[in-house]
Amino acid sequence: MDQSLIITLKNDISKLFDSIEKYDDGALYFDDKLVDGHEHQGPLSTTSSVVRGLTAFAAVTAGSVNLPGDKILGLAKFFLGIGVPGDAKDFFNQIDSLACLESNRVSIPLILSLPSTELSLTKKDSLKVRVNTVLGSNAPPLTVKLVGAFSSGSKDASLVESQYEMQELKFDAETGVHILSSLPKSIDVGSYTFVFEIVLHESEHEKVYVTGNQTKVPIFVTGLIKIENAEITVLDGDLGSIETQKNFIHGLISYIYRLDLAGQNVVSLSANHLQKLRISFQLTTPRGRAFKPHQALLKLRHESKIEHIFVVGNSGKQFEILLNFLGLVEKFFYLSGRYDIELAVGDAVMENSLLRAIGHIELDLPEPPEKAPRPPPQPVDPYSRYGPKAEITHIFRAPEKHPPKELSLAFLGLTILPLLGFLVGVLRLGVNLKNFPSKAIPATFAILFHVGIGAVLLLYVLFWLKLDLFQTLKLLGFLGVFLVLVGHRILSHLAAASAKVKSA
Template identity: 30%
Template sequence: FPVGDTQKVLSEAIKDSVPVADIFYAFSALKNLGLQVDNAKVTSALTEALKKDDSPQSAGYGFFVASQLTGDTKKIFDSIEDVVAQADEVDDKYLQFEGGLYTTALVVDGAYKLAAKEKKAPTMSDDKVVKFANYFLSRKHVHQLRAAYQLVSVIKTLTDNQFHIPVAITLASPVAVTSSSPNVKVQVTNLLGGSIGSLTVTADSAKHISSEAIVLSKKPFTSKDSSTYELNFMQAKPVRGFYKIIISAKPSKEDKKLLGLTGAEVEVKVTTQVSIENVEIGVADKDQTTAARTTKVQYPGKASTVFEADYHQKIIVKFQLKDKADGTKMSAHQTFLKLTNQKTNQEIIFVADAASNKFDLDIGSSAGQFGHLSGKYSMELIIGDAVIENPFSWALGEVNLNFPEGQTPKDKGLDRYAKKPEIKHLFREPEKRPAAVVSTVFTFLVLAPVLILVLLWMKIGVNVSNFPMSLSAVGFHLCLAAIFGLYYLYWVELNMFQTVRYLGLLALPTFIFGNRLLSGIASKRKGEKKV
């Protein structure tokens, strides 16, 4: 467009009958192109449009437009509180609007830009500002370009404005805390990761999540640089598990704009190394008539003998896990016994009783999982947990399993994912025909009425004077005879599909000739009646 036409088109697009979004885009285009804007017209149109649509997204567009107008926008500014009240709270930690990231960022960003114009803090409580900031920082993945732009814009606004500066206290070290890596590091920054000055950072408390035991309180962090702080968490001698640390920060010079300095939470886990002791492997009868024959094995060694077990027996594996840090007994969330057939490499995995650290494997009841396949199996113990630093897989030994011979499947049948044989459809073999004498007699009996009819015609005479010698009459009777001939061929030679195909070809001319023949006969009879 020429400049004059652009000015006209965009100005005419701003009216109270259009959505707020259209006013926003037209107004933004005029501003970005450096064209003249009728502030009074925009203010009037925007006010009326917001009365018709008070959704958060429309309000966000309205805040942006109002922040760049020169007229009175106090009424729009006063609506910020009502719009913010529509936000949904999630987990007592986040605030967001129904429209998602784009709408939430649009409203908050627009509200602060309008507040800067009005030179008044937006009517938004400190707690809500912090929850909005938590929501923005939690958005690790953004799928829309406009949402990504608006997210960056609102974070920049919350980092540099005259009213509120949310503080981000985040974990800067690995989640796992160990004796070799005992320090917990946190960063205290603005939302863009910039320093907010000298601070005193304190761990108000650290609570074991499962037992709720408090392991420390009011422990100061040591400053490493302008935004990173460190605490030796292992000095509190925490037991293994997950912990929630409550952190507060206090600036050396009071700044009322800083929000979120107290009650920040980070989660860490204390891991430990484990040892496995008192390992026993044995075979016992299911009915416990005889004591189990067990063999002790020392980690990481392997049983020297091959165990023998059949479907009347069970395999017993017992062990103890100990925390190397304090020597206490413990259990692991992931404790498995894997048996692998040395011939087919088939793996069968069983889960231990976590409370007792014991496997009690009934061979007979588990035969289906083994595919009833006898042979030598290697036994492997697998131990792992979120708080175990040294998970391991230990080859315990070998066991020879014996199943009933009649139930042993073929080797290929063991692989349930193997390619199955192709299914081919075959028609049923035709039944054996009766003796020729039977069919001959039956044929004679079927043709006997025709022979009798011919003999009677010869005796009493045949009147064919009414037979119309026309193309339709001859064609109809020839087609009818062909159909009867087709039936005969079906009986002696053709199959059903061939017969239906040929019958379809004969049906059309038979219908046409028959229809014309009957029409001709009807017309002839009608003419005779008139005479």
């Protein structure tokens, strides 16, 4: 094989890697491209093609391919950081590329990872680090060092390097984990970026494996925050500064309420518009330092559901808020009455964030002037709007006067008399069945006709006892149609029979 062509190809590979793209986390990839003028390949497919071609070329070439180890490590981070692709072809490209990086003649990347990036000072969690190949194989003998720790958003010197230089993690052969049993004293609750460095024990492995210069990992350190010296009191309006209030508070205030924010105690206060409400407390980290949470809010909720929220300021460990009701009467819409007091202190690294009702205060505010602002309309509760309504109780008019019971029964008897007279007449005259049809079909229609007549009489009885007029008319309509049909058939038969008798 012509060596000049191989050298040219190696130079082309180096130029190709000069155009590689980079993410903020150090992952490297090749941008998508157009294949054959119509097929579009995404970054995953394009990068996978480059990795397969690179490792295949390195496997059949006698010399080495000079590529920076950081770029091979960046490609490994790209394939590991994209998760599980939703497309089967992309998933194959991902696994195949990782398999190529797992065993190749260029550089085998070693990946540093943490089982957990959240550590608790209260639970005294240990810092644990794993170092494996891209597919999880064991790494060669090496040492992991913690060389720096920066507070998130801070550009100051490393909290670790300035005091402890490099801290070496202890390797546990059974679990394959590098462990730092206790965090440095300079690390308190908060968000940090830890900087690790991997050092291979044998120099021969440096030609096979690539570890990168340094690896940065975001770490969250949590803990229980001590809430101490919590107080709430009502001050007279003629007090001056906070220092003056502290000096003369015992002469002007009957009692200072000590709050146990970790418990369930509540206080009951009262004040007018010439007084002030003061709430103070201290927050301390497990290391004894001042702690400033993301949120420290005081909420006052009026009995009409109108809420007012105030930010609690701090100076070091001390958090304090002073509400001057004289300057807040317009904000409170001159609404006197009961205000529930609620304190919220929370942070992502605070294991005991709280939202606590600490009591209520009865405010006596002056009457609103004519042009005072009105309270905003409160949102309508969906349950009260769309929920079940109150039961409607109908009020019926008084029933009209009815005749005496005896008179009603007398008229009932008069109504039944014609029917009784009809039955008596039928019995006295006798029943004539001479003209009743003898054939099966006419006899059937004759029976149905008489049954229909009986059904009509029964319907009248039901109308008297139970049914209303509309129900009776509906049933009577069906019975009427039925009687017309069967009556027409039986009368036609009788007319035909009578005509035969006369003609004979």
